[in-house]
Amino acid sequence: MAKTKVLERKPLTFSEKTYIPQVASGLAATFVNMFKKSVTLEYPEVRPVIPENYRGVPTLVKDPKGRVKCVSCQLCEFVCPPKAIRIMPSEIDGEESDRAHVEKEPAAFDINMLRCIYCGLCQEVCPEEAIFLQDTFSLSGYTREEMVFGKDKLLKLGGTLPDNHFKWDKKKQAEENSENHH
Amino acid sequence: MSFLDYLIPVFYALAMVGVFMTLCAYSVLAERKVCSLIQRRVGPNRAKIPIVGHIPIIGKILTRLGLFHPAADGLKFLFKEEITPQHVRIGYYYLAPLIALAPALTTMVVLPFGRYIDVSGMVQPIALANIDVGILFILAVSSLGVYGIVLAGWASNSKYPFLGAIRSTAQMISYELAMGLSILPVFLWAASPGSDYGLSLFGVVQSQQGLWLIIWQPISALIFLIAIFAETNRLPFDMAESETDLVGGFHTEYGAFKFGLFFVAEYAHIIMGSALFVLLFLGGWHFLPGVADPWPDGLIGILCSISWFMLKIFFMIFFFIWMRWSMPRFRYDQVMHLGWKILLPLAVANFVFYIFLIAFIDNLNY
Amino acid sequence: MGEVKEVSVGDIGSRAAEADPELKAETMALNVGPSHPSTHGVLRLMMQLDGDSIKECEPVIGYLHRGDEKIAENMTYNQFIPYTDRLDYLAPLSNNVAYALAVEKLANLEVPDRCQAIRVICCELARISSHLLGVGVYGMDAGSWTVFMYTFTEREKLYTLFEELTGARFTTSYTRIGGVARDIPDGWLGRVDSFCKGVVPILNQVDKMLTRNRIFMDRTVDIGVITKEKALSYGMTGPNLRASGVDLDLRKDKPYLGYENYDFEVPIGLNGDCYDRYLMRAEEIKQSVGIIRQVIGSFPEGLYYSEDAKKIFAPPKDKILTSMEELIQNFMLVTEGPQMPKGEVYFEAENPKGALGFYVVSKGGGVPYRLKIRGPSFCNLSILSELLPGHFLTDITVILGSLDFVMGECDR
């Protein structure tokens, strides 16, 4: 059996029945608070402290060499619960030596910010660390259209993040090391 | 000359209405500011008038204090669409806010704001009309205010306002009794047999030179205070409005300027109530209990007495606000219970007690 | 209503009819909601009033029916996690946990101790957060805005904690099937601890303003009394049931997440009135604080996800980035969902509002065939049509406030 604790209540004493003691203590409780420092964050001037790994606006990032990291595998598009992401894959044209093994990049990459719920699943599933939820938390607009962010805007918002893995470079290196690989 | 005789009181009255309305607007601001203080917030502080607001330091302080917000709020009502719902009874619908506001402004006529010493050395009140039956006038007129609320509720032809109106009617009627009875001992005390003062408010104030009546008649003061809270529909007695169950109570169907009038009327009643309480129990413009008035003669003395009186009113307004943000709300039938079964007998008992006491004291003196 | 009714004092219409048969007793239909300050969301009450007292009441719900269950049938198990946030949106974390536990039960998966400990903290913080709002909003319903402001300020601190842990203030989406989204940040436990220290004084402040205040007590004592039998019959759970005197607490009765290891008491009310339900929430906050302290005191080391669940929990990110095998695993997990066996389970967790149940029917694969969500608020609200009649109109605010429901999980 569960260990229980019965909520007891005492009947009101006579003085409490006159309302006065509790009115006084209520007044006292509020009065004390009048002299405490306000807890308000004066927002537009004072910015809130956003913790690390905050799930803000999803953005596309470039690697330190300025390459778009997204390879349009469309995993994020698939996992996105509100289906806010839309990607048009396209083949990479030309022989870019630094992009070995990368066959695709997004021709268009739109995120409908009014659909987006900032759940972070896209970032979680991305195998290229190309999509990141930044600490921007406030987006608003006058029309729906302006709230659909295209690839350029997303890249601009995202900027460059330090790449810890250098996946492509490693792969390229591995390929150079052994021709059998692949 | 005679023309001027007419003009001065008119000018005086207009000035008072102006001051009074501004006071109402700023007590709304005070409400918002005190509430934010209590809740550890900042309160309105963003409205900035172009020129005044940009004066280096003063402008900033004024803005931070939110002094321009009441202006915006008040004027906004003017530029808002006057919606008239189709189902209302139009004549009464428009009449109601006026009726709600008018009594509060009218009672102001007999309020003494301070005192001056006239040429013959007599102390005279500063009031538009110093009538002998001031308190009767106030009781009579201010109870008309309830008609505004009733009319509003009825004319809206909608259920929430209707319920709100019914509640506030019953509540006001019940508390008026206790209120009337509670101040009888005050006048018994203030108007000694054969005095000229009668029911004049000025007389009550003058009688408190030595001792404030709140000390001498605490029960009366308490009953009167509670009754004022009820009469002004303030929390914990805001049955008429009770925002969480009746949405807006009697003024649910009112928007724009008409609502603005109700809004002002509520605060006008508070100011009136505060003024009355100060006059009756807190010694009016008298300095402190047991201390002779330190006001100098002449104009400065007049101003001092007025300011001191206003200061007390401000404190009372603050108290009203402070109560509102500290208390939960009564239930309607409990309000009735409190009014009829507790306050009324208590007021009667209190009255009887003071009758004997005062008779006893009077006998001692003779 | 042809039947003869006993005439009570509040029965103004019938009294009038009795006095003068010509005088017809009329009731007034009043519609409260769906957008009304006292209904906490989009509940609508259609009432017949006799004077100020309620004769009949018919709650109308469904204004927030968003089709969660249908959506669940079209989503992988992990994709549905954000939707569970929005069931009881006052305690998203514990919804996440309840859902994850239900699916893990289907998969017969045990999560490591550390993960369990994290989840317990989540659940209890969510309970505190929900009850803080419950108490605060209750104060607001009774007319005291300030209480609400004080408790909400306290909630803001909780939000900051949630934000550090999950990356979002509010819609946390924190658990995953087989673990949690990320490990706790450095120093977070310490901050939770200091929050726990600060929350009780706030309750004391609320105490001063409400608990023994006669105005408040008059409004709540013996109002909205739910008897034990009635509460059971209507399938009520959680604090509302316990306030009626039934000691049903799934954390004790059907321990999950290792609740059996923690020492806490289940508060029980005696009267089942609004006041009891208020006291209940205040007391539960204190108990939750105690639980959190115990978890922090014995916080286990280890992994925050179950490593062996290869087809359920995503591999670590750096492995996805570098190793082909994990990359494929990740792809499979995302596109096909965590692979579940065939079967059906029903799991209930003791959520702040009551027992949140998930009935998962799986035909195998990564998508539930049918997911039924048992929202505790749904059951708690169904009593309204029986509870409200006989009370005054003003009482609906306190009664609704004391039931502390959330339309999100009521309508789903």
Place this chain on the structure above:
Amino acid sequence: MNKQTVAYDSKVEGEVIVTRADAVINWIRKNSVWPMPMGLACCAIELMAAGGSRFDISRFGMEVMRFSPRQADCMIVAGTVTYKMAEVVRRIYEQMGDPKWVVAMGACASSGGMYRSYATLQGVDRVVPVDVYVSGCPPRPEALLDAMIKLQEKIKDENSVKNLLTKHPINKIRKDAVS
């Protein structure tokens, strides 16, 4: 000839006065936006948070939440609008007096958000004209504050004087294909 027009041009002068009056009225309106909280779902809690002590929407003079639509200026639609609720939202909107504005707070209200389902209206802008859309699910209170500032900016540029006499120009509700 030219000099005369420079000296007095009723049209120009009139415009100046009108714009000044516009500025005054807009200032008034901008600083007294009383919201009608249309709290429907999760966003309502963040709306409360915005009204709470930490974010304190009262700094903008917006804490006067009027539950009666007749007294409100700006409807903040916070939460998922279902089809069942849509008509209620519209009715409440109609009860508001001009000028009135609508802020669609959060993904659900703006576009249907994550609820692409049979019961959910895909964006409240199909029922009421929306002035400002706020992204987020739910948006942080800061985002709501930003949106309210944006709304204030929008109010600042309105032709208020012209609209005083005629009806307030109501933005069209959206009728195109769903998105």
Place this chain on the structure above:
Amino acid sequence: MSEIEKSELLDRFAYLSERESGDHLAVNCPAEQLIEFCTILRDEFQFDLLLDVTAIDWDVATPRFTGVYHFYSTVKQMYIRVASDCKDNIKPTLPSLVSLYSAADWHERETYDLMGIIYEGHPNLKRILMWDSYPYHPLRKDFPLAGIETPLPAEDVVEQTNLKVSAAPMMGGPFVSSGDGKMSQTEPKAKDESWNEEKGK
């Protein structure tokens, strides 16, 4: 404990059959005996809490609809799941438990609303979540998640806004998940170009 209960139940009631279950004690009970069985469950076996009433639509299978009940005993602290198949696939019916448990009221209304199962003997069987004139039962498998175009009841609002229930846009990405089978095999179902406002114009 639950083992004993299970054998006791199965032995005592011939009409019961054991139901496959991942967790609690679960039995199948024919619709005819449901009330009888539940009465005994409540009175003798002390299952005093009706937690949940729901139904499953098995789509093409027969019987198509299965009503599922979850009971809990606050005395014994155990669950039981009772499932009951509906005979008719077109007009599925089940007996109502409202007379036993008041909780069944709303639950059955909800199941009726979303699944279309008619509970015989329910005092007030009408829609609870959707509006009264809504023609479909959304949780059935043949009902699309996006919904089907339907008029709305409020005439005045419809007149002003031209609002009607229209199918929600589902084709956000290239994949659309579906109920059964692996999702990767069902993609890509369709590609809708109009989902994006910019592209839609």
